[in-house]
Amino acid sequence: MGSFQYLLDALTPLNLLFALAGVIAGTVIGSLPGLTATMAVAVLVPFTFSMPPSTALIALGAIYTGAIYGGAYAAILLNTPGTPSSIATTFDGYPMARGGRGDLALTLACLSSVVGGLVGAGFLLLLAPPMATVALKFGPVEYFWLAIFGLTLIASLGEGSIVKGLMGGCLGLLLSMVGVAEVGGDVRYVGEFKSLLGGIDVVSALIGLYCIPVLIELAATPVRHLQATQQVAGFRLREAFGILQRSKFNLARSSVIGTVIGILPGAGGSIAALVSYAEAKRISPRRENFGKGEPDGIVATESANNATVGGGFIPTLVLGIPGTPPDAIILGALLVQGIRTGPTLFTQQGPIVYTFIWGLILATIIMLPVGLIIGRFAFRSILAIPKAVLVPAVALLTILGSFAVHNNVHEVQQMVVLGVLAWGFAQWGFSASPIVLGLILGSIAERGFVQGHLIGGAKGSILNEFFGRPISLAIIGFIILGLLWPLWIKRRNRLAQARHG
Amino acid sequence: MIKPISLNKTLAVAALVAATTLAGAADFPDKTVNYIIPFGPGGESDISARLQEPVFKQITGQSMAIQYKSGAGGAAGWSQLNGMTANGYTVMGTNLPHIVLQPLQKDVGYKTDDITTLYWFHYTPDALLVPSDSPFKTLKDYVAGAKAAPGATTLSGSGTNSANHLAQQQFDKLAGIKTTYVPFGGTGASNAALLGKQVSGSWAYTTVQIQLGDQVRCLAVAMEQRHPKLLNCPTFKELGFNLVGGAYRGVAVPKSTPPDVQAKMAGILAKINADPGFIQKMEEGGFAMLNVGPDKMGSFMADIKSRYEALAKDMGIVKK
Numbered sequence: 154m155g156s157f158q159y160l161l162d163a164l165t166p167l168n169l170l171f172a173l174a175g176v177i178a179g180t181v182i183g184s185l186p187g188l189t190a191t192m193a194v195a196v197l198v199p200f201t202f203s204m205p206p207s208t209a210l211i212a213l214g215a216i217y218t219g220a221i222y223g224g225a226y227a228a229i230l231l232n233t234p235g236t237p238s239s240i241a242t243t244f245d246g247y248p249m250a251r252g253g254r255g256d257l258a259l260t261l262a263c264l265s266s267v268v269g270g271l272v273g274a275g276f277l278l279l280l281a282p283p284m285a286t287v288a289l290k291f292g293p294v295e296y297f298w299l300a301i302f303g304l305t306l307i308a309s310l311g312e313g314s315i316v317k318g319l320m321g322g323c324l325g326l327l328l329s330m331v332g333v334a335e336v337g338g339d340v341r342y343v344g345e346f347k348s349l350l351g352g353i354d355v356v357s358a359l360i361g362l363y364c365i366p367v368l369i370e371l372a373a374t375p376v377r378h379l380q381a382t383q384q385v386a387g388f389r390l391r392e393a394f395g396i397l398q399r400s401k402f403n404l405a406r407s408s409v410i411g412t413v414i415g416i417l418p419g420a421g422g423s424i425a426a427l428v429s430y431a432e433a434k435r436i437s438p439r440r441e442n443f444g445k446g447e448p449d450g451i452v453a454t455e456s457a458n459n460a461t462v463g464g465g466f467i468p469t470l471v472l473g474i475p476g477t478p479p480d481a482i483i484l485g486a487l488l489v490q491g492i493r494t495g496p497t498l499f500t501q502q503g504p505i506v507y508t509f510i511w512g513l514i515l516a517t518i519i520m521l522p523v524g525l526i527i528g529r530f531a532f533r534s535i536l537a538i539p540k541a542v543l544v545p546a547v548a549l550l551t552i553l554g555s556f557a558v559h560n561n562v563h564e565v566q567q568m569v570v571l572g573v574l575a576w577g578f579a580q581w582g583f584s585a586s587p588i589v590l591g592l593i594l595g596s597i598a599e600r601g602f603v604q605g606h607l608i609g610g611a612k613g614s615i616l617n618e619f620f621g622r623p624i625s626l627a628i629i630g631f632i633i634l635g636l637l638w639p640l641w642i643k644r645r646n647r648l649a650q651a652r653h654g
Numbered sequence: 655m656i657k658p659i660s661l662n663k664t665l666a667v668a669a670l671v672a673a674t675t676l677a678g679a680a681d682f683p684d685k686t687v688n689y690i691i692p693f694g695p696g697g698e699s700d701i702s703a704r705l706q707e708p709v710f711k712q713i714t715g716q717s718m719a720i721q722y723k724s725g726a727g728g729a730a731g732w733s734q735l736n737g738m739t740a741n742g743y744t745v746m747g748t749n750l751p752h753i754v755l756q757p758l759q760k761d762v763g764y765k766t767d768d769i770t771t772l773y774w775f776h777y778t779p780d781a782l783l784v785p786s787d788s789p790f791k792t793l794k795d796y797v798a799g800a801k802a803a804p805g806a807t808t809l810s811g812s813g814t815n816s817a818n819h820l821a822q823q824q825f826d827k828l829a830g831i832k833t834t835y836v837p838f839g840g841t842g843a844s845n846a847a848l849l850g851k852q853v854s855g856s857w858a859y860t861t862v863q864i865q866l867g868d869q870v871r872c873l874a875v876a877m878e879q880r881h882p883k884l885l886n887c888p889t890f891k892e893l894g895f896n897l898v899g900g901a902y903r904g905v906a907v908p909k910s911t912p913p914d915v916q917a918k919m920a921g922i923l924a925k926i927n928a929d930p931g932f933i934q935k936m937e938e939g940g941f942a943m944l945n946v947g948p949d950k951m952g953s954f955m956a957d958i959k960s961r962y963e964a965l966a967k968d969m970g971i972v973k974k
Binding site for chain 1 (some may be wrong): 694695696697700701703705720721722724725726727729732733760761762763805806807808813814815827834835836837838839842843845846847849850851852853864865866867868869936937939940971
């Protein structure tokens with residue numbers, strides 16, 4: 154399987170050139186708020202039509218992986234996820250940047266992304282056919298419980314008050330219901346606004362909820378955006394490697410979580426990063442620091458979201474079912490190229506597939522130097538640009554980004570309205586993340602619930618459908634663990650204090 | 655101070671306008687045509703447009719810039735179509751049953767007759783698929799199974815009130831059975847449920863059968879004749895059920911596009927559809943070719959509309 158012959162095929166100058174160009178293009182597009190990995194791949198797909206199939210695939214894979222990594226820049230430097238996959242990177246990335254450790258955060262993000270990307274691609278290379286079955290074991294009910302598990306993270310993320318977090322989550326759930334229901338077709342909360350028929354777009358909500366409050370704060374206060382450290386010297390590579398060495402279990406666990414969630418069509422990078430963040434926080438001895446600039450948080454989210462790239466290709470190539478939205482576009486591009494994905498792809502088109510997988514691994518390795526250099530450039534630029542230029546420039550980007558979602562002004566309006574609301578809520582101590590979690594997970598939970606209900610009803614027992622399947626029960630176990638764990642920790646601390654006192 | 659515009663200038667502008675309108679049809683197209691897909695990239699509409707693009711370039715020497723304006727199941731794009739520049743350089747993909755069913759259900763900002771479709775160029779015929787190890791070996795088994803336990807047979811499909819949903823409703827009526835339709839967020843999710851055996855089968859398209867290969871078995875397709883690439887799969891008609899249809903895709907222009915430009919564009923689309931290389935690629939992908947140009951458009955739409963409207967009434971989805 155995946156013999157080294159194909160590695161040599163992947164190593165042609167042409168392939169390397171496109172891998173390099175793809176990573177650079179992807180990183181830059183992904184770093185701009187609103188321009189997601191999906192969009193990066195969609196925009197650049199036409200350029201690959203004239204290439205040989207494996208080169209085209211390598212270029213698309215490189216763009217994709219670069220874009221997922223690039224999303225970390227905006228998350229760390231502007232508190233705005235560049236792509237939905239880097240939502241959880243804002244939790245610790247931005248506090249690190251505010252604390253003068255932005256350069257370290259960027260280097261960590263790069264290293265973790267490369268490791269995560271390699272783990273995901275490694276699974277794709279070695280274990281794709283057996284792992285693809287994971288995608289099939291997940292039915293509607295499992296997605297429902299996975300989404301509920303994600304919602305419980307609001308309580309355990311513990312940014313500020315839990316009650317406010319839950320209120321934010323409920324607001325997000327309400328927002329997720331706006332528009333025509335995906336299953337059922339009912340029209341909800343649209344009123345007189347036809348433009349709401351399509352619902353609230355996640356990407357424009359992300360930009361509004363995260364970026365607009367930052368912009369308003371920047372414009373309203375005289376302090377510099379980020380404080381430069383005394384020596385804005387290097388990549389802080391030694392320090393970053395030290396952290397990775399210390400967090401190797403976190404790195405490995407998050408990469409595997411990312412790969413597995415990437416395999417699930419209908420989950421995606423944002424959920425992969427959130428789940429590994431929550432797990433890292435639950436297990437870490439430094440859990441108190443999470444959310445305040447803990448490097449382990451970045452290690453978890455960035456390794457997980459890049460692992461979804463390789464993971465997502467597993468069902469795409471093995472089953473012909475796209476694991477993530479960008480995979481859907483790549484699948485379409487393959488079809489235009491005349492390549493049929495699916496079970497026969499690995500046997501009949503082995504050379505193309507394995508050359509591509511090696512190409513993806515090479516692109517991920519190329520991301521290391523490229524990412525470090527672009528990251529340093531981005532960091533220096535954000536530091537050097539005066540606020541009077543930075544704020545309008547980012548404001549323009551937010552509008553371009555939300556317009557680009559559907560080439561439509563409606564998303565820009567949504568973005569601005571949500572942004573101003575988020576700023577207002579922030580004054581009362583509400584943070585954006587629970588709202589976004591509710592928005593993303595609400596539709597997944599609703600879909601899973603309705604479908605599970607229909608299937609259970611047809612089978613004759615709805616309860617059995619929801620509580621009688623092994624994977625569901627395992628997720629329910631994690632939900633209970635996730636909810637009780639903070640209480641248990643609190644109790645243990647109280648007991649320990651009582652003993653000391 | 656506003657300077658009066660000189661007469662010369664006015665005349666020059668007028669001449670220019672006249673020249674461009676007159677030259678419109680003769681030189682059309684002399685620049686890039688924007689081809690708007692009202693869905694996201696990667697779907698059947700996108701793929702078939704991308705297959706049309708190189709042939710368009712071959713025929714006209716101009717390229718097509720494929721863009722996406724997705725939202726509300728296509729309605730976001732269609733509701734804006736007639737407000738776009740009507741010079742032939744903006745065209746948009748249209749889909750059936752979407753443009754008939756959406757305005758019937760609710761106010762989506764456009765009416766079916768607002769959409770000026772020039773050409774329906776292909777359709778993805780409905781296909782009833784089951785996992786390859788399903789006990790349903792034939793359509794007969796399927797009907798017998800559904801009759802034995804009404805409502806217990808579950809079928810995945812993409813979306814509510816979609817082409818897949820319509821096919822399920824139509825066939826249930828024709829065969830006198832009752833099945834449970836489970837809507838999913840898209841073809842990908844519906845396929846995953848099918849392969850994972852979360853459902854007994856799936857109402858999908860011929861394209862899905864080709865994509866999933868022998869992981870699934872095709873019980874029947876809703877075509878007049880068997881699909882050239884799926885000769886093992888019988889048609890519903892052969893088996894005694896009059897079910898022909900699927901999701902149709904066409905190209906539309908803003909309503910006020912000059913008639914001669916419309917005619918020329920329709921002619922180009924017909925030429926693309928006659929290109930052997932294009933036909934081959936489309937059929938390999940599982941699409942079925944269709945040629946409904948301006949001459950047949952009126953009767954085709956009238957027929958489709960009356961059929962869908964009757965169905966929509968049966969399904970109870972027509973807005974009050």
